[in-house]
Amino acid sequence: MPAEPASAARPVAAARRLRLRADRARQLADLLRHQILAGGFPGGILPLEDAIAADYRASRNTVRQALDLLRGEQLVERQPGVGTVVVCEKYPHGLDRLQGLAETLREHGRVTNEVRTVGPVSAPGPVAHRLGLPEHSDVLCVERLRRLNGLPLSLDLSYLPMDIGGRLLGCDLENTDVFRLLEQLTGGPLGHAEITLEAVNADAHSAAVLQAPRGAAVLMLERLTCLPDGRPVDLEFIRFRGDRITMGGVLHRSL
Amino acid sequence: MPAEPASAARPVAAARRLRLRADRARQLADLLRHQILAGGFPGGILPLEDAIAADYRASRNTVRQALDLLRGEQLVERQPGVGTVVVCEKYPHGLDRLQGLAETLREHGRVTNEVRTVGPVSAPGPVAHRLGLPEHSDVLCVERLRRLNGLPLSLDLSYLPMDIGGRLLGCDLENTDVFRLLEQLTGGPLGHAEITLEAVNADAHSAAVLQAPRGAAVLMLERLTCLPDGRPVDLEFIRFRGDRITMGGVLHRSL
Numbered sequence: 165m166p167a168e169p170a171s172a173a174r175p176v177a178a179a180r181r182l183r184l185r186a187d188r189a190r191q192l193a194d195l196l197r198h199q200i201l202a203g204g205f206p207g208g209i210l211p212l213e214d215a216i217a218a219d220y221r222a223s224r225n226t227v228r229q230a231l232d233l234l235r236g237e238q239l240v241e242r243q244p245g246v247g248t249v250v251v252c253e254k255y256p257h258g259l260d261r262l263q264g265l266a267e268t269l270r271e272h273g274r275v276t277n278e279v280r281t282v283g284p285v286s287a288p289g290p291v292a293h294r295l296g297l298p299e300h301s302d303v304l305c306v307e308r309l310r311r312l313n314g315l316p317l318s319l320d321l322s323y324l325p326m327d328i329g330g331r332l333l334g335c336d337l338e339n340t341d342v343f344r345l346l347e348q349l350t351g352g353p354l355g356h357a358e359i360t361l362e363a364v365n366a367d368a369h370s371a372a373v374l375q376a377p378r379g380a381a382v383l384m385l386e387r388l389t390c391l392p393d394g395r396p397v398d399l400e401f402i403r404f405r406g407d408r409i410t411m412g413g414v415l416h417r418s419l
Numbered sequence: 420m421p422a423e424p425a426s427a428a429r430p431v432a433a434a435r436r437l438r439l440r441a442d443r444a445r446q447l448a449d450l451l452r453h454q455i456l457a458g459g460f461p462g463g464i465l466p467l468e469d470a471i472a473a474d475y476r477a478s479r480n481t482v483r484q485a486l487d488l489l490r491g492e493q494l495v496e497r498q499p500g501v502g503t504v505v506v507c508e509k510y511p512h513g514l515d516r517l518q519g520l521a522e523t524l525r526e527h528g529r530v531t532n533e534v535r536t537v538g539p540v541s542a543p544g545p546v547a548h549r550l551g552l553p554e555h556s557d558v559l560c561v562e563r564l565r566r567l568n569g570l571p572l573s574l575d576l577s578y579l580p581m582d583i584g585g586r587l588l589g590c591d592l593e594n595t596d597v598f599r600l601l602e603q604l605t606g607g608p609l610g611h612a613e614i615t616l617e618a619v620n621a622d623a624h625s626a627a628v629l630q631a632p633r634g635a636a637v638l639m640l641e642r643l644t645c646l647p648d649g650r651p652v653d654l655e656f657i658r659f660r661g662d663r664i665t666m667g668g669v670l671h672r673s674l
Contacts, residue, residue: 361665365634383616386453417608
């Protein structure tokens with residue numbers, strides 16, 4: 165193969181350098197993100213760019229680009245006279261056991277629920293099927309916008325069989341997890357849940373309800389919760405604001 | 420409180436109807452999404468709008484709006500003369516035990532890895548700390564773009580201690596999960612991993628590498644994997660394309 169003329173090679177080498185810097189900036193942003201979320205910067209203030217550059221053996225350009233990425237994620241902000249400060253409020257939701265929102269965020273503040281919809285609907289086929297009910301049985305449909313210390317965290321839609329769900333109608337849905345109410349109503353602990361997690365871009369309407377930008381990344385949780393005897397009692401579709409929730413747990417290699 | 424004049428009440432009622440329709444469209448989209456991902460539509464073709472409207476007791480406007488949402492998520496497409504067809508390739512990643520990508524997607528095809536970076540780097544403080552090493556120890560840094568049947572699925576960055584990581588250098592990283600290689604090298608199964616999952620919008624560079632639109636929702640997994648004796652051996656930052664991966668598992672109420 166003939167050697168490339170120097171005039172062509174130069175832009176190729178420059179493009180490669182830019183690509184490598186973009187890679188390094190992302191890699192650095194990943195490390196800083198972890199420290200931000202773990203509360204690893206005292207007072208929520210990041211070190212000066214020079215200090216980050218020295219700590220991470222990175223160039224100042226790489227550091228600037230990494231901080232740009234974190235600003236793009238709304239994790240940090242540049243404040244004149246102060247520097248780069250942490251501005252996110254991201255809360256850890258447990259993934260190790262089945263927990264309601266107020267329960268898992270107990271240490272972080274108060275969860276309140278704005279009940280947007282509550283009432284019986286005729287169950288569409290897939291809802292009836294997953295809840296083990298005849299098609300078009302009535303089910304209770306509850307939609308809540310959930311807040312932590314007043315900040316919107318998630319939009320939750322639940323379908324419950326009427327024999328159990330109907331008894332929720334008189335309960336304090338605004339201040340209590342449905343899981344806790346179900347346990348009070350059934351007189352014992354819940355059993356297990358099948359869950360699916362996805363990342364999706366928020367549609368315009370969900371974004372507006374969650375007070376997030378259109379297209380914002382949303383952590384979408386589908387959860388089918390069952391009683392200890394295996395009877396499904398709560399089918400949920402939950403949209404968490406991606407900038408406010410992380411899910412954490414421990415996985416084992418052998419079961 | 421004085422009654423609102425009819426002229427003001429009318430737009431309010433209209434806005435309320437639009438809001439309710441938007442809510443119902445999202446609720447219907449959630450149900451259809453589940454069926455799409457579960458392979459519940461024979462031949463990957465959705466029923467006609469009228470049939471969906473009848474099945475779900477929804478208006479045609481609501482059905483259209485729900486299908487618009489699913490098109491926005493790139494799950495379905497309208498094909499002239501055929502109807503609404505499923506176009507997504509979304510694969511289930513297990514969340515019940517610690518598994519590598521090729522392992523968890525075994526039934527879905529062949530995972531190949533494009534090794535973008537591999538070599539020793541001086542460990543920044545937080546990496547050294549999490550791997551239990553002195554600051555600025557050398558660690559192996561491996562970045563791979565991972566594909567299933569040729570489609571980009573994830574961008575994985577791993578840091579490993581050199582005593583173990585160094586031995587990966589001669590291994591077939593392009594066709595083998597790092598977990599499998601680690602088990603071959605250490606002569607036994609891995610122990611456990613601490614994981615964190617988040618939904619983030621892809622920055623421009625990650626999006627380009629993953630061949631996804633800028634801002635696309637990404638499922639971000641941080642995973643610190645340990646040997647059975649608790650020694651951390653693999654710190655990973657993994658960006659999954661949100662439109663190609665779901666994470667699924669079972670949670671129990673009591674531990």
